[in-house]
Amino acid sequence: MQDMPAPAATGISGFDDVLAGGLSRGRVFLLEGSPGTGKTTIATQFLLAGAAHGERALYITLSETEEELRESAQSHGWSLDGIEIFELVPPESLLDDQQQQSLLYSSDLELGETTKRIFDAFARAKPDRVVLDSLSEIRLLAQSSLRYRRQILALKHYFAKQNATVLMLDDLTTELNDKTVHSVAHGVVALEELSRDYGAERRRLRVVKYRGRRFRGGYHDFTIETGGVRVYPRLVSAEHRGEIDRRMLASRLPALNALLGGGIERGSSVLVLGPAGTGKSLLALTFVVSAAARGENAAMFVFDEELGLLVQRAKGVGIDLQPLIDSNRLVLEQVDAAELTPGEFSDRVRRCVEDHGARTVVIDSLNGFQAAMPEENALVLHMHELLQYLNRHGATTFLTVAQHGLVGDMKTPVDVTYLADTVILLRYFEALGRVRRAISVVKKRTGGHEDTIREYRIAADGIALGEPLIEFQGVLRGVPVLLGSGNALLHDDA
DSSP states (O other): OOOOOOOBOOOOBTHHHHTTTSBOTTOEEEEEOOTTSSHHHHHHHHHHHHHHTTOOEEEEESSSOHHHHHHHHHHTTOOOTTEEEEEOOOGGGGGOTTOOSOOOOGGGSOHHHHHHHHHHHHHHHOOSEEEEEOHHHHHHHHOSHHHHHHHHHHHHHHHHHTTOEEEEEEOOOSSSOOOHHHHHSSEEEEEEEEOOSSSSOEEEEEEEEETTSOOOOSEEEEEEETTEEEEEOOOOGGGOOOOOOOOEEOOSOHHHHHHTTTOEETTOEEEEEEOTTSOHHHHHHHHHHHHHHTTOEEEEEESSSOHHHHHHHHHTTTOOOHHHHHTTSEEEEEOOTTTOOHHHHHHHHHHHHHTSOEEEEEEEOHHHHHHTSSSHHHHHHHHHHHHHHHHHTTOEEEEEEEOBSSSSSOBOSSOOTTTOSEEEEEEEEEETTEEEEEEEEEEESSSOOOOOEEEEEEETTEEEEEEEOTTEEOGGGTSOEEOSOOTTSOOOOO
């Protein structure tokens, strides 16, 4: 049995992963999306990838001029010298005496003649890869669905005989939602652009069909950057499995370790809940410093705070992050929820785990991450896959969630407590005329833990935990009842 040729790689980061290697050679593919979704950029990268491997490439354009294509390529730092361009242009370009390419004013010609000119251009170039941009003009010339389908079939059979890999573009600008090419094409990729009320637009793609190949389904975020398109394949945690050492990891605080029943299991997830100002970030940083002391790398993604302020604030309580950053022990990244797509965020986390070797990951906070998600259900599913992925790579994850309110009945913006292996609850409470803080562990899947509530204090030397508050009742409600003398309370230094 003859081996199948290797697929034609697109040269686009992440896209070949979605396509299981690339586009099957000698087949016709459809790339569809409204104007501005990135079709031309993807098509150009596809041809450049072929030219870089010595393949002949042809760009047939009915919608853009050669000058526009070259300017677009130049904006990405590309040269199209290895790509032959055949353009079918509007009448203004006919006034250019220096025009070197074959010119065709498509609306003056019958569809059959237009198709013949495309075949002639193909016969001259004898390309291995072809881009036809776009089908909207051919659809307008056809004027009927039957005639359009016949012409598309004619193009497909002609290209198939020449063993060329063809990418047809459709900008979906015609009034009729004609799915003719979907049934004819070997594969279909749909591009979408989502406009938000605030922040940058979001782009995503989906492989609608791909005959004879198992591809990565669902939506995948992608961005258009200087240098081309970058695709962020949807994270599938089931693809990542391995043997992990599930030993217990202790922090540098003995009282916190006792509260946690010895520490946190490697590869588990920890959710730190509490109102603003209770020290959620500092508690997570305690485990980051402990990881660095063990000689491990860590990563922290900050949504809600400027990095300089975080480093300065941490130093004020005895945690100096700068040496960890300088020694590459800690990757500290600022995340702008208005600009970053969820897929891009997952990719950043993956790079830190797979390339940097991070074994402790902090996401601070989930409130900021939620702002980057289109809807709450997507956030829960996304976090499930991300936490499972980190778990299977042996990375311990700390998530912080700022609850609404200060005392009394707290409101959590999104409930992900069932996803986390351990839940640490931080609270304000009033006692003896002062506002104090309390910490408790309300859930731990991987072993026992204290069921007590301890007071803690944030001081110049870090977080200090006191003895269990056995003389109070109602601490978690914010206004406890004193049942004893109150001697168990921590006393600030005068």
